[in-house]
Amino acid sequence: MLRKFDYSRLLLKRSLWLLLPIAGIGMAESKLTQQRCTNLVISIKGDSGARFLDQMDVRMLLTENGGDPLLGSRLKDVAMNDLEQRVKRNRLIRKCQVFSDLRGNIVVEVEQEKPLARWINTSENGETRNTSGYYISDEGVFFPLSENYSARTLLVSGAFFNEPEKLQNAKGAPVMDLLHFLNTDPFWKAQVTQLNADIDGEISLMTVVGDQQIELGTAEDYQSKFKKLKIFYDKVLSQDWSRFKRISVKFQDQIVCE
Template identity: 75%
Template structure:
C-alpha cells in the first residue's frame, strides 16, 4: 500500500512540474494580451549600404499612413499577421516579421531588398534613354526603384533583362550566375560598367577602362571566357587601353579585336 501511495505521489509531482509552467505561461499570455501597445519598435535589416526605407517609412506602412495608429490598442486585439501582410505589400521589403514583446511593445523587423543589378532602358547605340527602370534581386525577381534612394548596382539593359521571368527559369540560371560573378569579383566589378543582352541572350559588355565593347556571346561557360579576357588585358591591353574598341571572346579559343 505504501509503495502504491509513493508511486502516486511521484506521478502527481511529475504532473505538477508540467502543469505549473504551462499555467504560468497561460497567465502571462493573458496579462500580455490585456496590455495596451506602448510603442512600435522598428528594426530594418539588410545591406548596410542600401537605404531604400527608413523607420518612418516602415511606421507608415504598419499604421496605414497613420490611419491605424496601434498605440494604446489592446495587444490581444492586434492581428499581427494582418500587419505583416500590410507591410509586405511594399515591394522594397523582402521579409517582415511582427511580434509583441513582454514590455507591451509591437516589434517590427523588416529586411529590405538587396539589388544585384539595375535594368535601364537604352537606345540602339547603348545610350540611356530615361531614368526609369527597376532593380533585380539575387533570385532574379524585379523590384521598383526608390524615390528617396538610388543604390549603386551593376547596370543591365536589353530585352532579355526586361522580362525577369526568364531569369527565374532554369534557362536563366547561367545569366544569373554571370551577374553574381560580376558583383563578387573585385576586378570585373570595377571594370564592367554595363551588361546588355538581346532577346536571345547574346551578351556584350561595356567597360570602364578603354571604353571597349566586349562581345561575350551566351552566358554559358562565362568563367573560361573571363579568364581568357583577363589574360588578354594583362598581356595586350595593359600597354594601351584605347587600342581596341571592340573585342569578341564569344568564339572558343580565339579573341577577335577591332
C-alpha cells in the first residue's frame, strides 16, 4: 500500500510539472491577445552617410499620415503585412519588416536604397534639361531624389539611361559593373565626376584634375582600359595635367590624345 501511495504521489508531481508550463503559456497567450500597442520603434538601415528618410517620414508612411495612429490598437488586430506594404510604397525604401515585441511595441526595420549614381537629363549637346533626375541603386533600379538629403555620387547622363530597364538585363550588366568600379576604386572615384553613355553604350568620362574627356568606348573590357589609362596618367599626365583635353582608349592597344 505504501508503494502504491508513493507511486500515485510521484505521478501527481510529474503531472503538475507538465500542467504548470501549459497553464503559463495559456495565460501569456491570453495576455498577448489583449495587449495594445504602446509605442512605434523605428530603425533605419543603409548607408551610414545617407539619410534619405528620417523616423518621422517612416511614421507618416506607417500611419497613413496620422490617419491610423496605431497607438492603443490591440496588436492582434493589427495586420503587420499591410503595414509593411504601406511603408514599401515609398521608392526610397528597399526593404521593410514590421513585427510586434513582448513589450507591446510595433517594431519597424527599414533599409534604404543605396545610390550608385545619379542620372541627370541632358540634351544632345550635354546641357542639363532639368535638375530633378533620379538615383540609380546598386541593383540598377531607378529611384527618386530625397527632399532630406542629396547624396554625393557619380553623375550619369546620355540616351543609354533613358531606358532604365537596360541596366537590369545582359546589355546593361557591363555598365553596372563599370559604375561599381568607379564607386569603389579610390583613384577613379576621386577623378571621374560624370559618365555619359550614348544610345549604343559608347561611354565618355569627365575628370576633375586636368578637365579631360576620356573616350572609353563600350563598358566591355573596361578593366584593361583603365589599366592603360593609369599607366598613361603616371608616365605622361603627371608631368603636365593640362597637356591634353581628350584621351581615347576605345581602340585596342592604343591611346589617342588631343
